[in-house]
Amino acid sequence: MSKLKHIKNIEKLYKTIIILCGFLALLLIIINLREKTKPTPKVYTPPENLVSYTGKIYHIFFHSLIIYPELAFSGIDGGQSFKDYMVTRSEFKKILPKLYENNFILINSELLYSLDINGNMTRKGLMLPEGKKPMILSIDDVNYQTDRDHMGFARRLVLDNAGNVATEVITPNGQTVVTRDGDVVPIIDDFVALHPDFSFHGAKGIIAETGFDGVLGYRTNIRNYIGREKDIQDITKIVRKLKESGWQFASHSYSHDPIFKENTITLDQLKYDADKWDREVKPFVGTTTIFIGPFGQIFREEDQRKEYLLSKGFNVFYGVGMDLDLRYFPTYLEMNRADIDGIRLNQYSGMLKEYFDPKEVIDPARNN
Numbered sequence: 601m602s603k604l605k606h607i608k609n610i611e612k613l614y615k616t617i618i619i620l621c622g623f624l625a626l627l628l629i630i631i632n633l634r635e636k637t638k639p640t641p642k643v644y645t646p647p648e649n650l651v652s653y654t655g656k657i658y659h660i661f662f663h664s665l666i667i668y669p670e671l672a673f674s675g676i677d678g679g680q681s682f683k684d685y686m687v688t689r690s691e692f693k694k695i696l697p698k699l700y701e702n703n704f705i706l707i708n709s710e711l712l713y714s715l716d717i718n719g720n721m722t723r724k725g726l727m728l729p730e731g732k733k734p735m736i737l738s739i740d741d742v743n744y745q746t747d748r749d750h751m752g753f754a755r756r757l758v759l760d761n762a763g764n765v766a767t768e769v770i771t772p773n774g775q776t777v778v779t780r781d782g783d784v785v786p787i788i789d790d791f792v793a794l795h796p797d798f799s800f801h802g803a804k805g806i807i808a809e810t811g812f813d814g815v816l817g818y819r820t821n822i823r824n825y826i827g828r829e830k831d832i833q834d835i836t837k838i839v840r841k842l843k844e845s846g847w848q849f850a851s852h853s854y855s856h857d858p859i860f861k862e863n864t865i866t867l868d869q870l871k872y873d874a875d876k877w878d879r880e881v882k883p884f885v886g887t888t889t890i891f892i893g894p895f896g897q898i899f900r901e902e903d904q905r906k907e908y909l910l911s912k913g914f915n916v917f918y919g920v921g922m923d924l925d926l927r928y929f930p931t932y933l934e935m936n937r938a939d940i941d942g943i944r945l946n947q948y949s950g951m952l953k954e955y956f957d958p959k960e961v962i963d964p965a966r967n968n
């Protein structure tokens with residue numbers, strides 16, 4: 601090999617090395633840039649040292665809270681149905697710290713399962729902070745029925761001045777006020793803000809929505825009323841905020857008709873109901889795979905009505921039952937939820953011992 605050729609080869613080698621170095625440097629710059637443009641983490645710091653959890657999964661549910669018992673319990677029958685199926689604001693505010701002290705942690709219900717691309721469902725292993733017990737929370741009938749406006753319940757969900765979801769309440773003397781403790785949602789939001797370890801990755805709960813009296817307290821079921829467009833804009837903002845802050849939505853049927861409870865609903869009636877939910881509720885709350893049967897109703901396996909709901913994309917069915925029975929089927933799951941209400945607090949309080957002591961939370965207003 602001539603000396604000249606040898607020098608040229610060395611030059612070639614140097615050039616290759618320089619190009620490679622340049623390429624590497626560029627790569628490092630890109631990686632560095634990507635690191636810098638990563639979204640900044642939220643205040644919530646994910647818990648470390650997670651351990652496998654194989655125990656019971658808890659799921660509790662509430663209805664809208666009674667804010668003014670003096671109004672709710674003043675009906676002809678002493679507000680007996682409210683007394684039976686609801687808890688008061690004071691009771692709920694006492695229950696939450698007890699659940700927290702008893703090491704419950706709110707989880708997103710999607711942690712219960714994995715789905716493959718064909719929709720086959722399997723139970724997912726749950727990794728939780730050590731000592732914590734997973735709890736799903738749901739709220740049924742978050743529609744704030746028109747006839748309850750002056751009965752001691754919140755009137756609707758709104759955004760407060762800080763842009764957080766709050767409650768609009770009519771006080772006993774007729775004033776309309778925006779509060780942060782007029783129902784489950786803002787109370788949970790504020791409690792989790794104070795105790796972030798009560799929520800696993802920011803999970804809050806599931807809002808079960810019907811449609812026969814509108815959505816979240818807005819009468820969108822009525823076609824043409826003045827202010828409907830503004831209401832729709834408001835609902836859109838509220839739903840966005842709810843989802844951002846860890847809330848999920850479920851269908852609770854459109855009509856909440858007793859034919860669900862009586863199990864006499866026909867397939868055609870169910871289709872009609874589901875279509876109305878799709879038209880009048882889904883545009884606001886979005887798609888959901890969760891169906892919370894009205895009155896805790898669950899259609900059983902191979903029932904054509906169940907097949908229909910499966911064909912609509914529902915794969916999580918929640919009923920009612922203190923046993924918290926959780927069953928996995930090839931493409932869906934069913935689970936019972938513990939009903940925490942007046943009947944439970946008063947008559948079957950022993951069933952609540954895993955959660956809290958009813959004696960410590962019960963509202964004296966129940967006996968007035």
Ligand SMILES: [Zn+2]
Pocket residue numbers: 740741852856894895
């Ligand atoms: Zn309901």
